Amino acid sequence: MDELLRRLRAGLPAEALITDPDVTPSYAADMAGLCPAGTPAVVVLPRTVDQVRHVMRTATALRVPVVPQGARTGLSGAANATDGCIVLSLVRMDRILEVNPVDRTAVVEPGVVNAALSRAVAEHGLYYPPDPSSWETCTIGGNIGTASGGLCCVKYGVTAEYVLGLDVVLADGRLLTTGRRTAKGVAGYDLTRLFVGSEGTLGIVVRAVLALRPKPPAGLVLAAEFASTAEACAAVCAIMERGHTPSLLELMDRTTVRAVDRLGHMGLPHTTAALLLVAFDTPEPAADLAAVGELCTAAGATQVVPADDPAESELLLQARRMSLPALETLAPATMIDDVCVPRSRLADMLDGTAAIARTYGLTIGVCAHAGDGNTHPVVCFDPADADEARRARESFDAIMALGLELGGTITGEHGVGLLKKEWLARELGPVGLELQRGIKRTFDPLNLLNPGKLF
């Protein structure tokens, strides 16, 4: 421990190290519940690539594990400390190094906050689509580590599709540059993509070249109420089958609608079994909304309310954004699932989740990126009640099992971390798992980078 600190200090300014045992535990965990977190030996907050390299060289020399962190808004425990580790927080490397409107690229450090990047590129008429709920606080490095999604994905895709190239400090301190600054490029294996979603287990991202898009027009939102989730899901299928490209296609189930209304007093009808929100950011969104409204009515919508202007649209989106906080008011604790199924199986996923809630005698509210088939069932429970906590965990697992059974995946956008390690093994199977481990060994033979995460 003394040796570790002595060596770290040799290449870092004093203000880059936190060793105060009253402070370091506050860096021990991300926002996932029920995941174990150890006590870090030291928290390091570098400002330069060279400082990161020094940390990794030191960690390798002394065989000390390193847990990289962004803003710790993750939901799978991927940023949780292990005992005696170096927590490597990248939040101070927060410079936007370049924004190029012709190339439609930005070059950023990992600690740049998602919203800060979005605002900076908007000044150039550009748009960085990935928009996790935590976008006001989460960092681009964290987004890359967990391959974040958001509300935008149905039209604009996930973080992975916006990462063109990376500078990465490897476990032994060497610097790797992957990918490109160009619109296209196929030189060798796609190492860039390998780092996206690798949860800090392969290297430390210290710089990223990101693709940008032209800023779309402001969107217009429609709300449609249904008397059953099956009808709402049928509307989702019809919308996609007819070739529409909404910029947002979200679903909130009855439990979520009620919770949001109780928290926000928004006048949402408690009789609604499923609320669908559909947005278009096309040049003529009203026409698109009208067409989609008809499909919703045909699928059985009890009410269809297109917003007249951006202010009304914003109000509807607020309801959606309030879903998680609202569900969190229903019980002392929540666990949020992240199962993504083929959208043709969305109705089965929602019905099955409702059945699981009944079986385990729990409240489970679902909000979903319905256009992607990505559901977020939120299990509400009291951890002080041992039996309820057990049922919560079992229902959480039952939801993942159902997702796999329906041809889906255990994680659409939140990642694996500590929370879903066993499930990752089930989803990948033994051959896939073996190859994933082989890749890990290639990049980090001493297993120092975020050990114990993923698998």
Add this chain to the structure above:
Amino acid sequence: MDELLRRLRAGLPAEALITDPDVTPSYAADMAGLCPAGTPAVVVLPRTVDQVRHVMRTATALRVPVVPQGARTGLSGAANATDGCIVLSLVRMDRILEVNPVDRTAVVEPGVVNAALSRAVAEHGLYYPPDPSSWETCTIGGNIGTASGGLCCVKYGVTAEYVLGLDVVLADGRLLTTGRRTAKGVAGYDLTRLFVGSEGTLGIVVRAVLALRPKPPAGLVLAAEFASTAEACAAVCAIMERGHTPSLLELMDRTTVRAVDRLGHMGLPHTTAALLLVAFDTPEPAADLAAVGELCTAAGATQVVPADDPAESELLLQARRMSLPALETLAPATMIDDVCVPRSRLADMLDGTAAIARTYGLTIGVCAHAGDGNTHPVVCFDPADADEARRARESFDAIMALGLELGGTITGEHGVGLLKKEWLARELGPVGLELQRGIKRTFDPLNLLNPGKLF
């Protein structure tokens, strides 16, 4: 050899093997010039996954290299045989197993021809964007192996963005399933993406889940003539900077325009130094073309001709599609480069290429996916003239060096194969190359899969 054939025959129907030494050499090479090709021991044409697994188990047991092939339309020698290898041609595995308009996915075998898939999904109102020039003959498996591009990329991206999941037979015959059938998914390292562009060096793709899009409206094309490539490139930059999203943005230089006109008698003016083709497949393409036409004029276009209807548009596209065949008429042989630069450096790339042509005393015509910054300089030469052949090779290399100097890549969409191995090493650098080799060893420890390609 006898042992190899005996073992292969044990798990394959007789018609799946070609051993006739008059026939096997016709499978020895793809369409790249100047790349060495060996003599295969046997050509195998399996129809099932089990047959592929049998081939790989046999190859592993006897330590025989395997060269996987699609339609051999590749341009980098990645499908070239090595002496004594098994050529594993996937062209008979050509079934489209599923097309799902709600999920917007297709499940296909690797031997499906790109155009066949495009037509099949069009019947469902769907669109498979990747459109390499060879789309009428090239296979999806080959497209995946080389991470193909095409004219669509400026709006719709490359093959990699459409591959959601894969079934892969590994070197030892084990079957690996990667990725997903869902719109999103982040479970573990992205092995799917690792296979895209891996040129058959990591495993044999035997099934692919592909993402589809709604079929866009028919496009409308505009042609703009410029008196200099610099002005044409300035127009490209202006179009992209103003936030336009053309479905096609192509450039042909003077040499290409003249060659096309000589071949096709299309009435293209020989005074044009650069011809820009811009298409939109938006609901109102005429308005978009008008806006872009103004940008071209402002950048110095000598003439701007928007097509009035799809038939006129098709005629303009024909000129672009004729570029390579036309340039091939200028000399006994050609070498086609594939350098992609940031689009803000496109003018430097074209001017630099013209300077290289002068320095080496060669005709080099350039057609470019200008919107992507992806240039295809075509070096025209006579291989019978040793000095000219040497100059051709040197100019080809000088063009790649220029691309790297401008922050670009040696390959935007054609891949590395045998042709650019040395250049891949230069682009990746020693750390990147070492990690790429480590990944290769993880998947193929005996180095049996397409050995000698990439690196």
